Amino acid sequence: MTTSPSPSFPPPQDSLKTNFLSYSTFLSLLQTYNENPKQVKSIHAQILKTGFQTDINLSTKLHEFYSSQPTPDAARAARNVFTCMAKPDVLSWNLVIKACSKNGQFGQCMDLYVNMQRAGFEPDGFTLPCVLNTCAGLRSLPAGQAVHTQILKSGQNLNLYVNSALVDMYAHCGRVDYAHQVFDEMGERDLVSWNSILSGFMKGDGCEEALSLFSQMRFEGVDPNRTTLSSVIPACGRLLKLGLGRAIHGCVVKLGDEVVGDVKVNSALVFMYSKCRDMDCAERVFASMPERNVVSWNSIISGFVQNERSNEAWDWFKQMKMEGVDESEITLTSMVMASYGLVQGRMMHAYVMKMGLMRDEIIGAALIDMYAKCGNLKDARRVFDEVPRNEMGSWNSMILGYVRNGFPRDALNLFSLLQVSGLRPNSITLVGVLSACADLGIPQHGRSIHDYIILKGIKVNLMVETALIDMYAKCGSVEMAREIFEGMEERDLVAWSVMISGHGLNGQANEAINLFSRMVKDGFRPDHVTFTSILSACSHAGLVQEGWDYFYQMTQVYGIAPKSEQYACMVDLLGRAGKLDEALSLIKGMPIEPGVSVWGALLGACRIHNNIELGGYSAEKLFELDPKDAGYYVLLSNLYAVAGRWGDVKRVRELMKAKGLQKPPGCSWVDLDGNVHEFYVGDKTHPQSVKIYEKLEELGMEMKELGYVADTNLVLHDVEEEVKEDMLSSHSERLAIAFGLINTRPGEPIRVTKNLRVCSDCHRVTKLISKIVGREIIVRDAHRFHHFERGQCSCGDYW
DNA sequence: GTAGGGTTAG
Numbered sequence: 001m002t003t004s005p006s007p008s009f010p011p012p013q014d015s016l017k018t019n020f021l022s023y024s025t026f027l028s029l030l031q032t033y034n035e036n037p038k039q040v041k042s043i044h045a046q047i048l049k050t051g052f053q054t055d056i057n058l059s060t061k062l063h064e065f066y067s068s069q070p071t072p073d074a075a076r077a078a079r080n081v082f083t084c085m086a087k088p089d090v091l092s093w094n095l096v097i098k099a100c101s102k103n104g105q106f107g108q109c110m111d112l113y114v115n116m117q118r119a120g121f122e123p124d125g126f127t128l129p130c131v132l133n134t135c136a137g138l139r140s141l142p143a144g145q146a147v148h149t150q151i152l153k154s155g156q157n158l159n160l161y162v163n164s165a166l167v168d169m170y171a172h173c174g175r176v177d178y179a180h181q182v183f184d185e186m187g188e189r190d191l192v193s194w195n196s197i198l199s200g201f202m203k204g205d206g207c208e209e210a211l212s213l214f215s216q217m218r219f220e221g222v223d224p225n226r227t228t229l230s231s232v233i234p235a236c237g238r239l240l241k242l243g244l245g246r247a248i249h250g251c252v253v254k255l256g257d258e259v260v261g262d263v264k265v266n267s268a269l270v271f272m273y274s275k276c277r278d279m280d281c282a283e284r285v286f287a288s289m290p291e292r293n294v295v296s297w298n299s300i301i302s303g304f305v306q307n308e309r310s311n312e313a314w315d316w317f318k319q320m321k322m323e324g325v326d327e328s329e330i331t332l333t334s335m336v337m338a339s340y341g342l343v344q345g346r347m348m349h350a351y352v353m354k355m356g357l358m359r360d361e362i363i364g365a366a367l368i369d370m371y372a373k374c375g376n377l378k379d380a381r382r383v384f385d386e387v388p389r390n391e392m393g394s395w396n397s398m399i400l401g402y403v404r405n406g407f408p409r410d411a412l413n414l415f416s417l418l419q420v421s422g423l424r425p426n427s428i429t430l431v432g433v434l435s436a437c438a439d440l441g442i443p444q445h446g447r448s449i450h451d452y453i454i455l456k457g458i459k460v461n462l463m464v465e466t467a468l469i470d471m472y473a474k475c476g477s478v479e480m481a482r483e484i485f486e487g488m489e490e491r492d493l494v495a496w497s498v499m500i501s502g503h504g505l506n507g508q509a510n511e512a513i514n515l516f517s518r519m520v521k522d523g524f525r526p527d528h529v530t531f532t533s534i535l536s537a538c539s540h541a542g543l544v545q546e547g548w549d550y551f552y553q554m555t556q557v558y559g560i561a562p563k564s565e566q567y568a569c570m571v572d573l574l575g576r577a578g579k580l581d582e583a584l585s586l587i588k589g590m591p592i593e594p595g596v597s598v599w600g601a602l603l604g605a606c607r608i609h610n611n612i613e614l615g616g617y618s619a620e621k622l623f624e625l626d627p628k629d630a631g632y633y634v635l636l637s638n639l640y641a642v643a644g645r646w647g648d649v650k651r652v653r654e655l656m657k658a659k660g661l662q663k664p665p666g667c668s669w670v671d672l673d674g675n676v677h678e679f680y681v682g683d684k685t686h687p688q689s690v691k692i693y694e695k696l697e698e699l700g701m702e703m704k705e706l707g708y709v710a711d712t713n714l715v716l717h718d719v720e721e722e723v724k725e726d727m728l729s730s731h732s733e734r735l736a737i738a739f740g741l742i743n744t745r746p747g748e749p750i751r752v753t754k755n756l757r758v759c760s761d762c763h764r765v766t767k768l769i770s771k772i773v774g775r776e777i778i779v780r781d782a783h784r785f786h787h788f789e790r791g792q793c794s795c796g797d798y799w
Numbered sequence: 800g801t802a803g804g805g806t807t808a809g
Contacts, residue, residue, distance in 0.1 A: 098800080129800060164801050195802040202803085230803040264804040271805065298805040330806040337807080365807040396808035428808050435809095463809065 023052055030061045037074075040065050044077075053084045063092055067099040075103040093119075094126045101130040101137075109134040110143065122154070129165035136165075136172035144169040160186075164193045171200020176209070194222055198231045207235040211244070224251065230264040237272035245272045263289070267296040274303025294328050302334040310338040329360045336366040342660070345370045349383075358387060365393035372401025375660065377410075392426050399432040406755060408436035409676070412445065427464050434467040438474035441753030441780040442671040446471040462488075466495045473502025476751065476778060476785060493524060497533040504537025506785050507794045512537035513546065526554070528563060535569035539576060540784055540795070547573040564595030571598055575605020580614055596627040603632065607639050608760070615639045623655070630656065631782070634756070668736035668754040672743055679735040688739060695738040696730075703768045710761060731762050733779060741773060749776040757781050767791050 026047055033039035044062055047053050059081055066078035078099040085092055093116040100109035113131050116123065123131065128151060135144035148166060151158065158166075163186045170179035179200045186193060194217050201210035214232045217224070224232070229252055236245035249269060252259055259265055266289045273282035286292075286300045297320045304313035317335055320327065327335075332352055339345040349367055357363055364387030371380035384398045395418050402411035415433045418425060425433075430453065437446035450468060453460060460468070465488055472481035485491070485499045496519045503512040516534050520526065526534075531554045538547035551570055554560045567590055574583040583602055587594050599621040606615030619636045627633075633656045640648040669678045679686065686692065733754050740750035758766075758781040770777045771791030779786045787794035 126800075133801080161801060168801070190801090192801045197802095199802060225802090227803040234804065262804095267804045269804090293804095295805045300805095302805065328805085333806040360806095362807045369807070391807095393807045398808095400808060426808090431809055467809090 023055060023058065026052060026058055027061065030058070030065070037069065044081075053081070054086050056085065056087065056089070059085050060089075060092060060095075063095045067095040067102075070102060072103045072105065075099040075105055079108070088119075090121050090124065093121055094124070094130070097127055098130045101134045104137065106134045106138045110138075123150075125156075125159045125162055128156075129161045132162070132165035132169045136169040139173055141170075141173040141175060144173055160188050160190060160193070164190075164196050167193060167200065168196040171196060171203060174204060176200050176204050176206055180209075189222075191222060191225060191228070195225075195227045195231065198228060202231050202235060207238045210235045211239070211241070224255075226255075226259045226262045226265050229255075229259065230262070230268045233265070233268035233272045237268075237275035240276055242273075242276035242278060245269075245276060261290045263291050263293055263296060267293075267299045270296060270299040270303065274299065274306060277307055279303060279307055279309070292325070294325055294331065297325055298328065298330045298334065301331060301338075305334045305338045310340055313338040329357055329363055332357060333360075333363050333366045336363060336370050339370055342374045342376060345374060361388050361391055361393050364388070365397040368394055368397040368401060372397065372405060375405055377401060377405055377407065389421070390423075392423065392429060395423070396426075396428045396432060399429060399436070403432055403436045403439065406439070408439040409678075411436035412440075425458075427461050430458070430460075430464045431467040434464070434471045438467075438471040439755075440669070440676070441475050442669070442676065442751075443472070443475040443477050444671055444674055445676075446475050462490065462492060462495065466492075466498050469495065469502060470498045473498070473505055474780070476506065476780065478502055478506045478508065493527055493530055496524060497529045500530065501533035501536055504533065504540050507540060507787065509537050509541030509543055509546075526558060526560075528560060528566065531560065531562075532565050532569055535566060535573065539569055539573035542573075542577055544573060544577050544579070561591075564592065564598050567594065568597035568601040572601040572605065575602055576608060578609055580605060580609060580611055584614065594621070596622065596625045596629070596632070599625065600627065600629070600632045600635070603635050603639065607635055607642075610642060612639065612643045612645075619652075626659075628659075631756070666732045666754070666756050668732035668752050670736045670740050670750070670752055672740075677736070677739060679732045679739070681732050682730040683732065683735055686735075686739070688742065691742055692735055692738045693730075695742055696734060699738070699769055699772060702772050703765065706768055706771070708765070708768055731759065733758060733762050733781075734765065737766065737769060737777060737779075740777075741769075741775070746773075747775065749778060751778045752780070754779060754781045757783050758786065763793065767793055 026043060029043050030040065033043065040062070047058060047062070052058055063078055063081045063085075066074045066081060069075075078096050082088060082092060082096040088096075093112065097109055097112050097116070100106070100112060109131065113123065113127070113134075116127070128147065131147055132144060135147060148169075151162065151166075156162075163182060166182045167179045167186075170176070170182065179197055183189070183193065183197045194213070198210050198213060198217075201207070201213065210232060214224070214228070214235075217228075229248065233245060233248055233252075236242070236248060252265055252269070266285055269285045270282045273279070273285065282300060282303050286296065289296060297316070301313050301316050301320070304310070304316060313334065317327075317331070317338075320331070332348070332355070336345070336348045336352070339348045345367075348370070352358060352360075352363055352367065364383055367383045367387075368380045371377070371383065380398060380401050384394055387394050389395060395414070399411045399414050399418075402408065402414065411433060415425070415429070415436075418429070430449070433449055434446065437449055446468075449471075453464070465484060469481045469484050472478070472484065481499065481502050485495065488495060496515070500512045500515050500519075503509070503515060512534060516526070516530070519530070524530075531550060534550050535547055538544075538550065547570060551562070551566070554562060554566065567586065570586055571583045574580070574586065580602075583605065587598060587602065590598075599618045603615055603618040603622065606612070606618060615636075616639075619639070622632055622636065633652055637649045637652040640646075640652065666681045667678060669676050671677075677686065683689070684693075733752055736752045736754075737750060740752065744750060758779055763786070766777055766779060766786070766788050768791065769775075770788035774790075777788040779788065784795065
């Protein structure tokens with residue numbers, strides 16, 4: 001169809017045969033064959049040869065044909081026909097605009113739209129929906145709004161189609177609010193308008209709106225079709241409304257075979273049941289599908305992944321390949337998530353590379369997450385540096401990877417990089433960096449993130465508010481945490497729980513208890529999480545009786561069957577208080593299999609009270625359960641070290657190594673005017689190192705005068721860090737405290753954060769230091785706050 | 800003429 005239009009008329013003499021065909025013959029031929037693309041093409045070729053292409057009637061016929069074909073080729077042909085027209089009319093303009101709009105030639109479409117108006121034609125009710133669709137396709141709100149303004153100015157009577165297209169355009173451009181406004185003002189609505197606005201809400205974050213609109217639609221007597229259903233069913237899934245989902249499933253069945261067999265409706269059902277954790281139903285729907293495509297497969301596969309049934313996800317993936325269905329980026333994202341451990345993860349990474357999909361940001365985010373979950377931050381970062389980073393996915397995975405693996409400072413560094421990249425952090429990013437600040441325990445850092453949120457005018461949601469509360473509480477600013485909590489417009493159970501445990505963490509068990517009562521009075525029904533908070537608050541304060549009371553309340557009043565976590569709190573509470581036998585008998589009486597956290601709590605208590613026998617027993621149980629947390633291995637090896645059982649220490653360390661677990665080195669840090677000073681065990685790299693050790697020696701002399709004798713058992717504590725003579729005296733928290741003493745004015749409190757638990761000897765030493773120097777020393781370790789003052793600690797030696 | 804299902808980070 002590349003023949004350029006020949007201006008010659010009458011027709012050239014060399015095509016005698018075709019000369020027999022007159023203008024009217026062509027017209028009737030086109031009418032006869034207008035269903036057959038091949039025939040039309042050959043007629044078109046002959047028309048070009050004979051020079052009839054400038055005729056308006058023939059051109060229009062050809063044009064109509066090409067414009068209705070859904071291929072880019074046809075759209076090009078339509079444009080060619082159009083350019084040949086001497087005097088295109090409104091219909092011709094509309095046809096060519098539609099052809100471009102339908103085939104994704106959005107730029108061309110917008111150009112034609114402008115030219116049409118230049119040529120003196122007013123866009124009508126046919127033109128406008130096409131142009132608005134193009135704006136929707138371009139996701140260009142300005143263009144869409146310009147068209148909208150123009151429509152309003154021209155005083156055109158907005159018909160149903162134009163209105164529906166406006167709704168759809170705003171929905172696609174991410175302005176559901178505008179879409180809703182147009183929708184509300186529409187005089188007449190049909191099913192398509194309803195479907196447009198519903199899908200608009202589904203594109204954004206508007207599942208709830210979509211569902212309430214759906215019920216309004218039903219109320220107005222509009223019957224849904226398969227399009228409506230495939231919009232609304234996933235909304236039930238996302239909101240975990242299994243009951244409503246089932247009801248709508250019933251609706252599907254009532255609508256008959258055509259809808260029951262629809263791929264999209266069925267895929268939506270599989271998705272909905274998967275989200276609601278009903279994999280039996282999901283599988284049943286999937287099995288019953290008369291037709292499946294890659295989306296259906298993705299729904300069932302991701303369903304199993306999200307329900308932590310990776311093995312079955314792999315089985316379905318293999319099945320899918322066997323049936324010859326090609327996977328999509330989304331399939332691979334799920335399969336990366338389904339990878340268990342480094343070996344399988346690397347295999348998927350290689351496969352993604354082979355498929356040339358490393359430019360896919362979501363797969364990238366999943367890969368980063370996979371490596372981070374394996375504790376392999378090097379490879380996570382390698383992927384992060386390689387993949388495109390135009391959206392928040394890869395950033396968030398990397399930031400959270402750092403946080404989860406105990407590298408909060410790297411998380412914050414990455415956040416600084418993000419700020420200069422020009423991207424806008426979302427709520428997940430903020431939750432991540434706030435939790436990094438919480439881990440660091442330095443109020444100034446968290447404060448600066450909070451300031452950033454306020455400065456940028458970022459609207460905080462419930463999740464971010466809760467993260468702020470958690471951060472302030474963990475940084476020791478429990479008052480600020482409480483202020484935010486009191487200022488919240490709405491609170492959920494998590495917010496209450498975080499605030500309760502915040503008080504507990506800061507040794508304010510009574511505040512925690514009061515808040516718990518207030519929560520119940522406010523009509524909240526405490527759940528597992530809330531009880532974990534209140535039980536751990538009791539544990540921090542050594543409130544054994546109160547702990548039992550809450551445990552009783554949980555089981556007897558609220559009928560909540562405690563899980564391992566809540567039992568672990570009780571074991572912790574009893575264990576710290578020295579009631580190890582009581583703790584053990586609680587474990588023995590558990591109706592469920594005690595998990596890692598339960599035995600870990602008992603082991604921790606055994607470590608405090610140096611109970612080798614029971615500790616060894618818990619250790620055996622821990623070995624069987626195969627914990628992934630390096631902390632338990634450290635506790636274990638420390639316990640053995642105290643008892644001098646070096647063979648066992650070695651065994652535990654080898655086990656750790658075999659599992660690829662690394663003990664994070666003991667590290668403490670102090671904030672001095674916004675600069676973080678970090679100290680590792682035996683650290684001599686700090687510029688003030690000499691002064692610090694001098695200070696420690698000086699303090700050591702004074703401590704001896706007060707009767708301090710180092711606990712020699714504990715010297716052997718950190719054997720993994722090549723045994724050093726002065727091990728104990730150079731524990732990171734002591735270096736940090738000495739540094740704080742040197743660099744602050746007398747009387748100022750000193751705040752230190754430590755990544756692991758404070759050891760008992762350091763605890764004793766810090767008490768003495770607070771007495772000698774007459775300062776308040778606040779140490780936050782992996783577990784809680786210790787306020788040292790005048791030789792005492794707020795934890796009452798329960799820790 | 801207009802409309803639809805599946806993926807990451809908490």
